[in-house]
Amino acid sequence: DTAVSQTPKYLVTQMGNDKSIKCEQNLGHDTMYWYKQDSKKFLKIMFSYNNKELIINETVPNRFSPKSPDKAHLNLHINSLELGDSAVYFCASSYGQGSYNEQFFGPGTRLTVL
Amino acid sequence: AQRVTQPEKLLSVFKGAPVELKCNYSYSGSPELFWYVQYSRQRLQLLLRHISRESIKGFTADLNKGETSFHLKKPFAQEEDSAMYYCALSHNFNKFYFGSGTKLNVKP
Incomplete structure (x- = not known):
């Protein structure tokens, strides 16, 4: 009965690869977001979608492309990882x-680019 | 430009002592301020928002527009208050700006 879930929890990959992080919410919410937490x-x-729109x-490189197939999902695809x-x-x-409106957060995905 | 500043990375107090987590913001309009908390092995969650003028788990926060601050206070800290606390500002629909967080450690 997890409210906001993300997969994977950990992602280790090489520079130059393309990877995706998936997010799903079962709260019936209309709006979804992606945040980046840096080393500090x-x-x-990064992005916010309302009803798939x-x-x-924010000033995010074009290598980052969010995709919302429906309002319960907001996936983040990253090309040419750095x-x-x-x-x-x-x-x-x-x-x-x-x-x-209160925001409900997922558990986070730790991405490590080698 | 960083809109939300939390000057303390770590704050350690003894159980029963008063605690104040500082938050300063930079915004010329009328922002909405929030405190979010992340307990160990749990998700980030809303603690309180200034517009509600509420007290949650004994915590209060007053928006001081003159000092552009939204400090989080509790008169008597408990061990279960140990967590990461994030101050956040919002001014336009869903644009949120978070501070870097303060880790509160309440010692027995």
């Missing part, structure tokens, strides 16, 4: 748009 522990928003796209992509990636969801 800052959480930075992209509404926030060392600087190593981080913990968190998926989150909320009931709707508007900052008053």
Whole structure:
């Protein structure tokens, strides 16, 4: 009965590879997000989708492409991985748009690029 | 530019002592401020938001627009309060800005 799930939990890969991280929420929320937590522990928003529509796209390299097949899923695909992509990636969801909506976070995916 | 600053990476207090986790923000408008908490081996979750003016688990936070601060306070810390605490700001729909977090360690 996990609310927001991410797979995989850990991902170790070589530079230049392409990888995907999946996120699913069973809360019936309309809005989903991807965050990146860097080595200094800052959480930075990358993308936000509302009902499968992209509404926030922070200055993220084009190598990062989110895909939302339906409002319960928001996957993150990363092309040509670089060392600087190593981080913990968190998926989150909320009931709707508007900052008053509580965000529910997934457990995170630790990506290590060698 | 970093919008949310949490100056302390680690804060250690003894059980029963008062605790204050500092958060300063930079934003010229009327932001909404939040505190999120991550207990050991659990997910990041909302603790409280300034708009609700609520007290959760004994914690309170007052938005001080003059000082652009939103410090989290609790008069008597408990061991179970040990966790990572993140201050967050939102100003436009779902754009959230998180601080770097403060690890609170409450010693017995």
